[in-house]
Amino acid sequence: MAITVGIAGITGKFARELASALLKYPDVTIKGYCRDPAKVPETLSSKVQLTKGDAFDTSAIRSFVAACDVVVCCYLGDGKLMVDGQKALIDACAEEGVPRYVASDWSLDYTKLKLGELFPKDPMIHVKAYLDAHDKVKGVHVLVGMFTEVFFSPRFGTFDAASATFKFWGTGEEVWEATTYQNAAEYTAAVCVDKDAVGVKKLVGGRATIREIAESFEKVYGVKLGLESQGSVDELYKHMHELRQKDPQNIFSYMFLFFQYYMINGQTFLGPENDNGKYPQVKPVTWEDYLRSVPKDQLLSAISNVGSV
Template identity: 55%
Template structure:
């Protein structure tokens, strides 16, 4: 049986209708438990008897850090062996606190889970979600004018996954009791130019590619905006995501990167350094 915990959906009628439909389809296989992220009694009831808890919180730092810590502590008290953190992001383990500030809570939660001995953390990393690329908030693709805007030279790789595939990967993780730690999945890897060609192929519409500047220009622009108007977070947050999405810093190590991590004298022994 699966348990699902949520706050009351009554203030969001669209969500309420979808949730009601889901529970109706699930019949006896799912049991809803209503509560809030800081309702410790409800949380304790919810986690009882679970083999794994998957957190899908999305909100401010208090929810993402303090709220998750309460849930993790409840899992520990109830002997729940695994906790899948609310991640579904690019590889923030390669970033420092403050680099991509919206992902700072994920770094804090991973560090917190690493201190636990009774509950193992699971961190599902999927690159970026594909949908936001086409949304006005990211200002990358304008579907009204069929314009693709980019920073850099247009050959930077973007790793992306759909919401549906991320959910399927998560379901596989839930069903595998040995799936723990950092778990990396990706639906596709392509440059903005390749994505634009796919757009033309799928929709039969020619596109315009618009260069906004170099990656160095993007880095300067996003930090200048944040310094000038820190309270206007939505004016620069997508720029930070864009930068770390294409900078390559969060990708797996490539051949050249691997060689740079070893001296020429030592690289011949790298095969034996699996645990280093």
């Protein structure tokens, strides 16, 4: 069955992964929206109908969403873009008769959070509420845990490659849910093609504890990692709030600690039940699968290669 998918923010990393995944479906037409079409790789631009415009150009947005069966938002930016920019897309979908809208989520289960708890996810809470109240457009929310590539990136602060150590909070028995960018894109593509898919979809690559991930690391690379607890989960909560209170403008000094806290405290877990079984054409990529796919010396930089098409 032919389907037209609109991707807003098509120049982004995840958007390019999604476009690549969608192109594997023979009856899918892709429309893309971005400020600068020249930034879309030629390998994609030749296969996608591009519309130029910014997040608040209502005329261009309506032209972009027209004739789409589903629109996916791949915006990534400040609160105004993530809330008002998405509302502009949703309103255009309503005006042009687009029945489904995939919000820019790909996250842990923020539906279990209150506003202000994990502050970078507040825009998602606002957008979901806006969609829930909409009578013309059905919201779709793809939840994947964290991105596996982020876990190993230097900025996240858990994997210390120099000392071959996992530095973590808690006991090491807390579960981490993660999905690679490519795997999340494959699941999102499957959701787009499934015209009945609405509401929250929990699609997860792997669930494992720090200790289990370390065991997989040793199995794959032959290197035994050190395990170093930074303190209890409660101590993490205290530490991250102290850092934020001390220097709120230095957001990167504490933001990823907030993510770590809500990843492992049990509040935002997607599993163990999920919706993977609804899309058997997509193979979940577990923590160990991911390690087998990336050379050890490329783990730190793997995130920079996301979206290379």
